[in-house]
Amino acid sequence: xxxxxxxxxLEHAQAEYPKEACGLIxxxxxxxxxxxCRNISEDPAMFxxxxxxxxxxxKQGQITTIVHSHPxxxxxxxxxxxxxxxxxxxxxxxxxxxxxxxxxxxxxxxAGYKAPLIGRSFVxxxxxxxxxxxxxxxxxxxxxxxxxxxxxxxxxxxGNLYLDHFGxxxxxxxEGPLQRGDVILMQVLSDVPNHAAxxxxxxxxxxxLQNRLSAREPYGGYWKKHTAKVVRYAP
Numbered sequence: 001x002x003x004x005x006x007x008x009x010l011e012h013a014q015a016e017y018p019k020e021a022c023g024l025i026x027x028x029x030x031x032x033x034x035x036x037c038r039n040i041s042e043d044p045a046m047f048x049x050x051x052x053x054x055x056x057x058x059k060q061g062q063i064t065t066i067v068h069s070h071p072x073x074x075x076x077x078x079x080x081x082x083x084x085x086x087x088x089x090x091x092x093x094x095x096x097x098x099x100x101x102x103x104x105x106x107x108x109x110x111a112g113y114k115a116p117l118i119g120r121s122f123v124x125x126x127x128x129x130x131x132x133x134x135x136x137x138x139x140x141x142x143x144x145x146x147x148x149x150x151x152x153x154x155x156x157x158x159g160n161l162y163l164d165h166f167g168x169x170x171x172x173x174x175e176g177p178l179q180r181g182d183v184i185l186m187q188v189l190s191d192v193p194n195h196a197a198x199x200x201x202x203x204x205x206x207x208x209l210q211n212r213l214s215a216r217e218p219y220g221g222y223w224k225k226h227t228a229k230v231v232r233y234a235p
Contacts (some may be wrong), residue, residue, distance in 0.1 A: 018044070020044070023036045067094075086110045115127055124152050160192045184196060205217060
């Protein structure tokens with residue numbers, strides 16, 4: 001990055017503060033330019049680039065870097081940043097903005113990072129209960145479960161994603177005793193299943209609740225009481 005690009009990124013990050021700013025560095029002919037984008041995330045601590053802005057950038061040239069800011073924090077990538085960088089397949093640049101110190105910068109690229117199954121932080125749509133199921137199935141049997149777009153608190157907005165899509169992901173309703181790998185669909189303060197866990201056997205499950213780290217826990221009591229359905233992978 002040259003001084004013109006870094007100045008443009010910093011100006012955008014300061015203008016969007018305290019919300020996360022996001023944008024793209026695009027190679028146009030021989031020169032790189034910074035293109036500010038709209039952040040449409042419902043979570044102020046996250047960013048989602050508006051699809052129209054991403055498409056507009058692609059029409060301008062080759063996207064070389066994804067950029068975003070960390071308001072009131074340094075530029076060190078979070079666990080979710082590292083996971084999302086891998087998914088994007090592109091280098092990332094982060095600028096940390098605070099009132100008490102000069103901005104900090106961090107650039108990094110996909111390098112094969114994988115979040116641990118146990119102890120990962122929760123970020124909706126990036127590291128959540130469904131992402132944990134996807135990662136468990138890939139690590140255990142090499143299965144690639146499909147991605148389903150999901151708005152924050154979709155279950156409060158008329159969504160019923162687990163029941164609508166478990167068949168699309170290769171699952172059927174389970175019959176008989178629980179088996180390792182069965183997915184337990186639960187209702188947590190919801191009228192529809194909005195939480196899921198992988199059954200590990202021996203009355204243990206692996207799951208990821210909002211505002212908690214992913215964990216292995218006994219399956220019983222509260223969780224059995226709030227179980228709506230159990231589905232089994234049968235591609």
